[in-house]
Amino acid sequence: MKPSRYLNNLDSFIAACIGFYAIYLYTAYSGVGISPDSIMYASTATNIQSHLSLITFNKTPLTFFPVFYPFFLGAIQFITGADPIRAGAMIDATLFAAVIFTTGWIMSKFVAHSRIYKWLILGAIILSPGLLEIYTYLWSETLFILEIMLFIIAYWRYMQTHTLKSLLWVAIITAIACITRYVGITIIGAGGLMLLLDDHLPWWKKKVGHILFYGFISISLLVANLILNSTATGLSTGTREPSITPFKDNLYYIGTVIVDWGALSNKAYPFAILIASIVLLALIAVLLWKAFKGKINSYENIVIAFTIVYGMFILVWASIQRFERINSRLLSPMFIPLLIACTYWVPDMLNLIKSKAKYVLAGVAIILMMAFEYSTYQADYERYDDEGDYGVPGYSDDDWNKSEFVVYLKQHKNIYKPGVPIFSDANEAVYLFTGMSSELIPHKFFSKDVQKFYAHKQFYLIWFDNLYNSELVSLPDIMKNKKLVKIGAAKQGEIYYCDGK
Template sequence: MAGDKKTKQGNKREAGYDTGNKRFKYIILLFIILLSASGFFLILYGGARYGPASTHDSVAYMYASESLVSGKGLVYFGYDSPFVQWPPLYPLVLSAVNLLINLLNGFLDCNLLHAAGYLNGLAFSLIIFFAGYWLLKGTGSPVISICGSIAVLASIPLTYVSRFVWSEPLFILLLLLFMINLDNYIYRLSLKALVGCIIFAALAFLTRYVGATLIITGCILLIARKGKLINKIVETLIFGFFSSLPAALWMTRNYLLINTLTGGRSPARDSFPDNFTSTFKQLASWFVPGHAESAFHLMLLLALLISVLTVIKNRLIRENPVEKEKAARQEMNGDLAYKIAIPLVFALVYISYLVVSASLVAFDSINDRLLSPAFVPFTMGVFFLLYSFMRAKNGDENGKIRAVLTKSLFIVFFLVWLTYPSSEIVASTLYVHEKGAGILASEWWANSAVIEYVKKIPGGIKIYSNFPDAIYIHTGKKAGYTPKKEGLDLYGLDRFKKIIENEGNAYIAWFDGNAPIDIYDIEELKEHFAMEEIEKLPGGMICKITGLRGFYNEYGE
């Protein structure tokens, strides 16, 4: 017993508890909480003047939540069709926020857009906290946990996506909680942890369809862990079935409604080599300036190689009785190899899934938004890997000296590296505070003459536009897209003609600039509808559809 007690005390010293008591751990946790709070206020400050940034996706989420609260179900913005393009969790969360706003209407001066900004700020702060908590719990090292938390706070992609009313912050938070529970399960084989894995993987899949990568990652690591094969197969099947069931039910609902699982998808515009190159170029921009991309790629390959070797080494140690006993005496605060493997396997699965998907179907070019879920896993894996080199073994005095030197060098290197992302974030935060975050939250949209005209259009009149989401954000009025040239019939010209035929006149609020190329513009609409120009404005024009073109007009006879 005395020997066990001595070993535990040694483990605590090895793990980094220099004071030898829990008070030190609570001080570190308090510091991590302060860093988390800093992240919350960083996001709020950026949107203090113009509100959180928004895009078409943002408006689709908010409109679906409002349609649900009004009793119409989840409806897709712009075409009044079933909401199928994304899973339902984020609109459901916004619906709950919307109900709370309505309930506290007399006490809160807040709309859904601004409330969503607070929600994403909260998600960002929780990501910082749980990242630091996992590092502290897994290593016991104040240096690793604090630096890891700061690295997440100074994350270029995370601060970017958290400024927008997007589902990514919620998805990344669920991903992080999934990885923590998976780590707990592999280490302790706790039923509670397995249930946690199932819940957070299922919720992530209900947030974004790419959440399937969590289930793939979980299945790979559950099968790969040490244990009896039959037990691993059973737990993998249980995990895979229950974590994918809610999303499977949602996609079944989509298919029954409009004969598609995840909405209409067009063929890819970019090739696999193009997507592969742009992915690594984007990843490099998070960590190093543009002129140092080659160095980043070399460091990335080196980190992956060392990670694989570390996992193999720990696997061999477990299979060697002598080394196994030695490792038990030098306990590593859980299986460090899996702490490295879990986030890095996910990052590899996610990036591979993204590159392949982008090469098969068309969606936004691979950018900070799409890649952002890979940042936290990649960062966690690297910090766990660094700890494996920085830790000192019990009774090894030379090792302790090396550990001190390694930590000192790491801190210097970390502070030098931190100047790049922190300067980028400070500059971008000041810019979005003064000018808006761009897209729909900017001075240009707020001062648009077309927007001002739309505000004066009487209620009850149908409005269509090439940017109906901007109208919705800046006027609160519902607007729709002009018909799409290809895709599902729900969004096409024939359905639009029926709407005009049944409901009569409609306004077209058209903005100059880069309109979506897949919708009918003013000149193309004139071939099918009787239209008159109401007013030419700076930055756009207002037209009115008075009906369908007659047969003779349509064919020029």
Template sequence: MKKFDIDSFFAAVCGFFIVYLFTHHSSIGVSPDSVVYTSAARNLYYHGKLEAYNHMPLVDFPVLYPLFLSLSLFIARLDPVVTGGIINGLLFASVIYMCGHIMKQIMRPRLVKWALLLGLMLSPALLDIYTMLWSETLFIALSVVFILVTGWYFKQPSIARVMVVAICAGLACLTRYAGVTFIFTGCFLIFFHLPLRSKKRITHCIVFGLTSSAFFIGNLIRNAIITGTFTGNREKSTTSFFTNLYYYGKVLYYWLPFMKNSEVLVSVFAIVFLVTAIAIIIWRIRTNYNHESYQNIAMVFGIVYILFIVITASISRYETINNRLLIPAYAPLLLVTVYAFGRLSFKLMFFRKTLTIVMLSAAFLLFIASQALESYGMYREYNTWGIPGYTDDGWRNSPITQYLKQHPQVLNKPAAIYSNAHEAAYFTANVAAESLPHTVDKEDVETFLTADGHYLLWYGHIDDPDLVNTSFIRQHKNLTEVYSTSDGAIYWCTNKK
């Protein structure tokens, strides 16, 4: 039996309490996506239906994360918004422990392992995610489990072990649609595992591909049966491949906070890093050099994931590529980077021992210090104003929110309610509103314009250029003010004759 990893456990416990401290002021952060996840989990628990707050079937997102939140509600008998800090703290702790466990197996020096543990524990990029009620929190944990079980499979390849890897990949597909990157990564690694005979490689690859994709395909078929679409309505991308590469570089700039005022340099470095990593993967395949090692699995997954996001963002419209979209690649690539520098330091130490120790220690301290300062700044902001989202002080103390909570009868007519922040209306004031249409969706705009006699709940501090605005609405409808505050208004809308 392997010795218990006390270092990783201690770091994991610290990670849990860091998330707890970050979410202490206003509870877990809640965004529009969080509202969908939470409402689906509530509806599943209380009504047995996997529907969002607007009674629409859940198709824009896969089903596993709402199921996960519903399970937490069943166990704790408390709403996910209440227990979100504990849930995310446990997930964050599991990521830290598993990454430390991997590093312990591939690098003996504790100093190198602690470099990784501190890099994860104090990462503003990860804390930005684990302070929010988002599916990425579970997805990241599954990515590290995937690295572990894939390495376990390569130690003694068998059908039973490849099935375990496939189930992990399938669960990732049910957490986020980007989970298909697990399937791509697994098929790639198994197919190019040259020590296995060709027949066995192909058999294992087919078994893995069919088993893992069954989860994904099953979810798509469910969506198609319910709504006639596989993943909900998706708009065509408005950004090119090279523009998305630039945004990927900006995310890396955020991941390396010590490189302030060097955005162009980091963008170039981001592309160089991507090309270099791909070249290393190709070289390892050709030479069969440590192909099945944890660090190689982590690198392949990280690169496949980044390429998938950049390419698909050039086809289908996402939010601008940001930390949230790319964060699943962070822990695997940090693990690879720390391992690479650890190996390099021990190779160079025989030639320039003192210089090597000084330079690498300085680089490590600079990185950790910058991470800690960035995270401390986040902590001060979160514990002053709350985590940005619908649980922060701005939303909780909003005059329009307070009025709606105290005067629900203001929306007393049996009519539709439209809003430029319908998720906020549901979460903060328990108002079931529909979203204003997107300007590019002409059919939805026409439906809205023909609707006669409805409420408009307008939040003045929300600026979403994708939605029709009040100027456009006033051109086509009569707006009668029902009530207004400093940050919003309620209108009764009728069509102009």
């Protein structure tokens, strides 16, 4: 192996080590960030490791999320003996380092390879506020983003040979991604789009067969997961609500995320729809032009294809089904592909310029990129300054760790009568801090669940005052329908008992 090939990967390895250390710094005070999703993943992982069962902390089958990320955490727990929450910071740091290294590997294979461009992009990834947020929480996006990078590498290798064996590896990675996050079907879409546009595949001899082969294997694990969910609960992906945000609003939200990622002022928000539209339409035009010119088989085009499919899927699906408002977390799998798709052409363009003007233009491009990275560094430092004192926001920060009500709950676990159900507006917090199982107060939208809740003659209600979820039945509404007696309280929370009325 030539020394230059070692260097191609050495800089990526150094960047990966820096990324690992960055996550260590952010999680050093209170450990990995914990959200309700995190508790769902970690509790299921523990049950997988201990009992080989897909049961969550509230003793119900896991359906709202696919199975692979809890399985991944459970496997680490089995090998190391470390609880996923305690090991979460090291898991995230390792995954972030792996993402950085694989991204560097990908860029070293670009048509117009530029080492300076590679370093600048790796720096932007390390400093990305959006990615640093993702990789300081116990979230499935941490693993999913790495799977996207592995898919891109595997598909590029398939393009070199166009054999079924190489396509099988692409399909296996895609299948696993689909049971890491349901949105993994966007990888199926990206692979299918690249196969469709590939002019090296004869239509009837190979193309149709390869598309069917890839599609069947890629979707197989997801179909099995959905069948398992339906068998266990009657619901393939848990209870879902129809969207309340129209297409135009979702396009606006995507635009605001792009503005934030670009370190632009929020004064650009009025142009968010225009920005999102230009970015998506420009990428579509570039990919179609490359296909028309017969230059589809490159790393850059795989990246563009995924960016297009992921962005369009989120835009359309958010207009059909209700989930959290489009934000940086939801779009995070698209950050690295979008960053590359919007900048890879700069080294190409500079290589076409034969005069000394290209050095001036290169200098301007470097200065602009470094100014962008300095701006993101300032945002990162401000966040680190806060989290170094209080912890990563969520159930691992000081608001929860030093909560008087949490201490009260831990000290009074014996006040509940056996057999009487316990409800809470944060049942995952009850489990995390006390180990007790409880049920979540029903969502207002699901009237049958609300009626079922009010049908209970006796129950306990653990209410956290520092939380507010407008989608859940409120405490005043419960008090109007049921007679509640306060049996315990501390700052930021109360415990109520319904005596049968």
